[in-house]
Amino acid sequence: MGENTLKIGNAFKWVISYFGIMLFYTFLNVAVWRKAFPKYSEWINIIVIMICVVGFISLLKRKYEINLLSNVTPMGILLAIFCSVLFFLLLDKCLDPVFESVFPQSEQDYQETIQSLIKSPVTSLLQVCMIAPVIEEILMRGFVLGGLKNTYGVKGALFISALFFAILHFNMVQTLSAFVCGIILGLLYIKTNSIPCCIIAHCGYNLISYITMIYPYIGK
Numbered sequence: 001m002g003e004n005t006l007k008i009g010n011a012f013k014w015v016i017s018y019f020g021i022m023l024f025y026t027f028l029n030v031a032v033w034r035k036a037f038p039k040y041s042e043w044i045n046i047i048v049i050m051i052c053v054v055g056f057i058s059l060l061k062r063k064y065e066i067n068l069l070s071n072v073t074p075m076g077i078l079l080a081i082f083c084s085v086l087f088f089l090l091l092d093k094c095l096d097p098v099f100e101s102v103f104p105q106s107e108q109d110y111q112e113t114i115q116s117l118i119k120s121p122v123t124s125l126l127q128v129c130m131i132a133p134v135i136e137e138i139l140m141r142g143f144v145l146g147g148l149k150n151t152y153g154v155k156g157a158l159f160i161s162a163l164f165f166a167i168l169h170f171n172m173v174q175t176l177s178a179f180v181c182g183i184i185l186g187l188l189y190i191k192t193n194s195i196p197c198c199i200i201a202h203c204g205y206n207l208i209s210y211i212t213m214i215y216p217y218i219g220k
Helices: 008-036 041-063 074-102 105-119 121-167 172-192 195-217
Strands: none
Touching: 008 041, 008 121, 041 121, 074 172, 074 195, 105 121, 105 195, 121 172, 121 195, 172 195
16 A cells, blocks of 8 residues: 555544445345335345445545555465465364354354345355455455554554454354454465455455355255
């Protein structure tokens, strides 16, 4: 993020602002689109999300210098792909089952998530595997981590950005997993100084998780 410096309070305001945007488009989907346009609500929701995300990124770029397309190298892409697989093996296969045993309510939430994905697989794929990783990596790695490391050092910025990333996820299993994921994505960003590489890693992991999540239910 160039030579910009960032204070934790200002970073928190931007993260909370994005959290508010998430609540806003979720409320519109539940309270308006599903009732007024039930057949097209998911596509309307995706369009609204994209408008909100593009607007948020544009506003962020007006305030701060963020290099969205820099430092994409073959080694960085390979590291990103490796991280995608690592996330799946470490989180989905190892840590998440442990977290779910500690927080049993998350298993019910997990099943509800699966049913939601099955009902609208295409729009869910767009939101979970494309839109969310793009905005979250621009915000958390390109903006928060990139700015805070110039103020608090790499270790402090890495911890704070991972913590903020965890806050954006709603249940305890996701929150704990997101913190671990945020640390590794932060290390990837520090190593490559590349937002696109972090996006590739995040998209790849979400895609692997998405496919393995819904595949057993296809055709039932």
